[in-house]
Amino acid sequence: MATTVPKIKFREPQIEMAHGAGGLASRRLVEGLFAPLLFSNGHGPLGDAAHIQLNGTRLAITTDSFVVKPLRFPGGSIGELAINGTVNDLAVSGARAEAIVVTFVLEAGLPTEILEAEVRAMANAAQVAGVSIAGGDTKVVEHGKADQMYVTTTGIGRLLSNVSVSPEHVKPGDKILLSGPIGDHGITILLARGELDLEATIESDTRSVLPLIESLARAVGDSIHWMRDPTRGGVATSLNELARDCNKGIVLFEEKIPVRDAVRGACELLGLDPLHIANEGQFLAVLAAESVDVALEVLRNTVGGEQARIIGEVREQPAGTVAVTTCYGGARMIDMLVGDPLPRIC
């Protein structure tokens, strides 16, 4: 029997929290170990969804495990996040979630009421997103071998007819659209843990972005060149991945990036950049410049899209980088998230 023995480039001796944070360390693990061994098509876990062919039908598939801590937080909970995260991963790949399957790894001793609350949260999120839950699986591990519960969701979706997104479609002059304020989810989780001497009235932005993306697609589908939901690693990590994948430069206009005061304040205290903070209900889209006005008008007339705006643009140079310019004319380069300042954010 033939055995494949590809070489791997990942040389770190053990797995650290940062390898699950969605930033640079995650990318090293995926590109250095998973991709060469597992993903013959080059599609790795850092992408949003894979598009595959089955019986002549093209469909999208995506999978994510959720280990967020705490399970419940202002604005959402792990069950709701697990459904919306998968709906959103499909949506930004240009697909509408049709069916989701779910698995639970439960810790023995978990109160049933906690499980029931999350199962109800999933059912409600699925109903709101218009997706059916087709099946699942449950495993139980000894008390102390999991942190209450871990949830994995896998979604399959139908491709939206006039949307085709890829880093290869991104061109200099394209505009970068952001659906709303950034950092709400990550900062909410951080505060919900109560480990910091900080309080703020803030809620996770967790929601399905599918209605926004469907509105956008109906209006200017052919002009959408790329999309991504900037979860772990935030907007900066998503756009750095895009810059590298399309080999173009990305410039962001700092004063255009919507950040709530509570998020900005917490970030300043903690030495974090809002551009690195996870979001669970926002998306980035790269659009052809000529369709920007229509896109913004459509989104602003869709519930939840009122704060959409253009935050930057694509340039030929410097290729592979993301720069943030300020209204005073200064500029700084911003890289992917390094390390893991915000563990178990989703």
Added chain:
Amino acid sequence: MATTVPKIKFREPQIEMAHGAGGLASRRLVEGLFAPLLFSNGHGPLGDAAHIQLNGTRLAITTDSFVVKPLRFPGGSIGELAINGTVNDLAVSGARAEAIVVTFVLEAGLPTEILEAEVRAMANAAQVAGVSIAGGDTKVVEHGKADQMYVTTTGIGRLLSNVSVSPEHVKPGDKILLSGPIGDHGITILLARGELDLEATIESDTRSVLPLIESLARAVGDSIHWMRDPTRGGVATSLNELARDCNKGIVLFEEKIPVRDAVRGACELLGLDPLHIANEGQFLAVLAAESVDVALEVLRNTVGGEQARIIGEVREQPAGTVAVTTCYGGARMIDMLVGDPLPRIC
């Protein structure tokens, strides 16, 4: 926004290991909590795969989390099990696995060589089973919040053209085929933990059963009324579920059930019944009586199917039960697995 508030029947105050063991307690959890809240189509996690319609194409989807302990055992490992388990769940639903997506929940501090070994095991198992790995996701939790690694695989498959399995197709007079010896996987795992003062030369039966099922389907596809891979809970649990779902009686002929000496010996010492022990490379099929001779001939001429045999039959009465008869004329009823004598078997 409408909120569904279905009633649930599951009244146990907390989750116990038995709820993940695949037996009676699992069924109570699924039927009492997951099914009423999540599965609008009535398909629950105890089944093998759901069949859904997408863009006019019917396809099968299945998902499973793997928490087997230890990660490596004679004959296999968690990575290999995670691929074959999903391939097999699709196969017994009458589908050929086409793509698998995978997630990892890793414990911080996990040596990279352990992860690499399992990723290679997955790649090899996928190659052998002829399925591509289309994507994935990785999360990392703090040291002590997982047991090395948990793996979740989701597979989508193309339906085999002439196979349609359902408890509703099962008729009195049908014969029950078993692909080979039972209990190897469960007893191997139990011994591999080294907690018992027992030794035996035995290996897990973990493998893809797809080639066997494809051979069977080509020869007598229309005669296959039902299939199942008897993993957690073993043959007894799978057949009890069938007996209840089809409302027929099932009779097994004890002397026809293949059990290796090492498995029988370990079961006697531990007070377990081999019919309750998990398998990872066997399948049960209910066949129309007239196709049995051809089915056995075909399987015995397919690599890995040499030990296939008929172990019982379906009768009108007593409905909903499984009885085991001995060559001396005695009979005993055998129920689903109760409790969890074998935790974290897959």
